[in-house]
Amino acid sequence: MIELIDLEKSFDEIKAVNRVSLNIKDGEVFGLVGTNGAGKSTILRSIAGVIQPDEGVVLVDNRPVFDNPVVKKDIFYISDEQYFLPNSTPEEMADYYEGIYASFDKLRFFKMAQGFGLDIKRKISNFSKGMKKQVSILLGICSGTKYLLCDETFDGLDPVVRQGVKSLFAAEMADRGMTPIIASHNLRELEDICDHVGLLHLGGVILSEDIADMKVNMQKVQCVFESEENEKNALEGLDVMLHERRGRLHTITIRGEREDIENAFKRGNPIFFEVLALTLEEIFISETEVVGYDIRKFILE
């Protein structure tokens, strides 16, 4: 488990991370969401042991990570701007990492690279941005580390490759309990892969929750009532988070379990009633608006 306890980091006068506390459990995909400058990369670099926090501590399996090679053996960090040794090929990078990570599986890397259509003998400097990201991801996966930190890694990947990578992550998690921590500024990108999401804004964590819990405890309902009285009866006692009206059609986001909400709506005899699937985006909008943030301004593309 990775624990961030009261983490603080400033660059000159700018506070990049402000008293952030997070728990990242083993075996789950943790998503760090936030705008540019929200502190995602700083947090990932702190977890990777690249940055020393000004205050607070990063514990990986209860051990501080900074300047601790024993802990860092369990971490592979794919930065936003990947660096490869000068004039190197994927094969040479694999050779290099073979000397760095004891559990690096070179043969597997070669196979996977072949599967992704990457020429292991071609210079990486001649690769496209997306291909470079693929090389980094495959190197990270084949290093066999427990934690894989990905900073904006899915940016630039085409949907097919993205899907392939997600499958690989799933397989690694199932096989050896790998814990990917993915930072992105795009909520939609993380929706179908993350188990838990932490939302960052201006260096602080707005919220951090399991997506499943969020979805179970929040429902989106579309309905049409005959009268205002029926509407009042239906919504009585419900924790309404958002309520939009378009003509007679109501779209209501309500905190609570689906069964309780369905029972409540029966009291209002709606002409039309349907419980819709909530997107991660909608959950976030609802959650953050409640605490006073207009997330649409800074999180949605």
Add this chain to the structure above:
Amino acid sequence: MTSVNLSLSDRIKNRKKFINSTLWTSLIALPLMAIYYIFGVIMMLTRTINYAEVSRQSEGKFYHSRLDAVIVTMGFKQIGWLLAMFIAIMFAYQGFSYLFSQSKLDFYLSQPTTRNQRIRKNFANAIGTFTMMYVVVEVIALIIAACFGAVNGPVLFNVFVETIRTLITFVVVYSVTVLAMFLSGNMPTAILLTGFFAFIPAIISLELRELKDMFFATFIDRGDVKIFLSPFTDRVFSFMSGRDYMEGMNYNQSYNAVFEFLKKNWLYDLDTILVGIIAIVLIFVVSKARKVEHAGKSIIFRPFRWIVKITICVISGIVAIFLMNSIYFSKHNMRMYVLMCVIMVITAVIVGCVVEVLFDNNNIKSFNKGIAQTLMAVAVLLLIFVIHKGDLCGYDSYVPNTSSIESCAILDGNTLFNYYERSENVFSDYPEKNMYITDVDSFVEMAKLGMATMKKNKAELDESGFYLNSGWNRTILYRLKNGNKVYREIIIPFDIDPELMDRLVTTDEYKKGNYCCFGDEKLRELDQTENKRLVEYTNGLDSRSTTKLSYSELSDAFQKDVLEHYSFSLCKNELPIGQIMYTSTSRNYATAQFDVYADYENTLELLEKYDIRVSEKIDVSQIEKITITNNYPGIDIEGKTEQELRDLGIDLYEKDGVKVTYTDKKQIEQIVDSMFNFNFPGEWFNRENYLSPKYSIEINNGRTTYGGYGNGFYSFKPGEVPDFVIKDTDK
């Protein structure tokens, strides 16, 4: 397959790949080293063979030359250390360039290693790679040299020691460069800072020396230049002393010569090692304080930034002083010093603004930042200026405590011997090496008077721009008991107590230390073996010569006369009556001049024995005509000082003289009786008392004119100018 399962060959292969990727500059360094050492030794040896054939060298000489070739390429005389420095800088920039790039920092620092481990690994890679390359090319070069028969035990030992020294140089320069990189946030700053570390100690040392020269009357640019904490100058100086090493006897066939060289240069080597230790310690201290986010900045630690800025401002301010001094090179009155001070301050302020712009990644808006540091630099500059101008450190009055002085010497008095070996006159520093005056109290008494006169002269020169000739200009040397040497330039006043000077000069310590003939073994050997000589005696107008008089006989007679007759009083009151010029035209060109006084009976006897003595009295019958020039007609300048003449509005340097030629034998005889022969000025003669600038005399014997520019010197004794000359020329 994982690394734990890797075979040794795979590990080596991976290592090679890693070095190729992370230290690819070694691919440039290796050919450079091969060119210098392998091709260098081949070229030097083939050149030696070629030269030996052309000059028909003996087998012994040829062997000696071959050994030399190896020492010049790989031993103490090599310049491969420059290459080692270049490679060290190159390796450092490549190995630690990750410090300036976020993506590289992410790549390296996220790997399972500590920062210290990474630094150590980079050091090990660089040192290991360089050592391997150096040793390989040296071994190949030595094998080639051995094939040419150019290697023996001492040469191998020499090369081995030099290899260690070069490796140390590499490590030190590498460390200093890495330190510069750790203190910088980007590559251009790191390069500038490397230059700063490399040259600042030398620049500061030379500037301080120049300041002393400019402000202190008694400063003399002699003695070793002391530059500390500078591996570059350490190496330059020890390379220079390699030349002395090559002059030693059997240097390429003696193990002792190697130890002698190390003994002579231990201070340079120690300084280099000290710099390395300081740099390595600082690297580990600074690396702890350095943060990832410092990448991209200029100089990252504020206190160090201040030090750099203040240093650059101060150095620039001092350079401005030197520029001013070169423009107004002689007259230095108070107005000029004030102007100098103002220019110095303005320069420091402007440089401070430029430095701030550079510090802020060329942001012009930052020019007015760091005012506090600029003010500190100005304060330091003003302090330096005031200390030097006012001589607050007492430089011009410093005399070492007599109890701390071991011996003293008066230098520059006698420079009449020349014997060239490897383009250097072996007698050039004879007094310094041989004069050991132990009457310290008398010496200090004389020195104090000399320093006071020197200061007075400098003050006069500064104020008026004119030089006062008030004494004998000499360099003095105190050898202190702690091994230090103190040099001062003084003017021994003409009116100094002769008794005091006799206590110093009329001693065997002075005579044997001043006259090169007391240490002329090389000349004696040359004269004996080569026997190609010419000994000529002249009175200035007439001369005779012989090839029969041997140098040893001449030197023995002259030594005897010097020991018996030479004294301060003699040299102060009399001029030499003639001069013997010994010339050897053999393989080593050598000359020796002996000033002969009337009392030097042994020498004069010898001249008579070989029939080369000419009378000191000028033979009037040989003179065809005499031309006299009155440089200042109508002006009575006799008995007046330069200042008094200037006060009268007379410019001594603007001559518009009257020239008269005399052919009448009677007039010529009268002129000859009244004139003075200054062809041999002597060591302690005050010619100002005798030599009037008003008249100049040219003597013509029908073939040559004497007394003209560059060919002898005659003038009238004061008050003894013949009346007809005054009448004819004072129009």
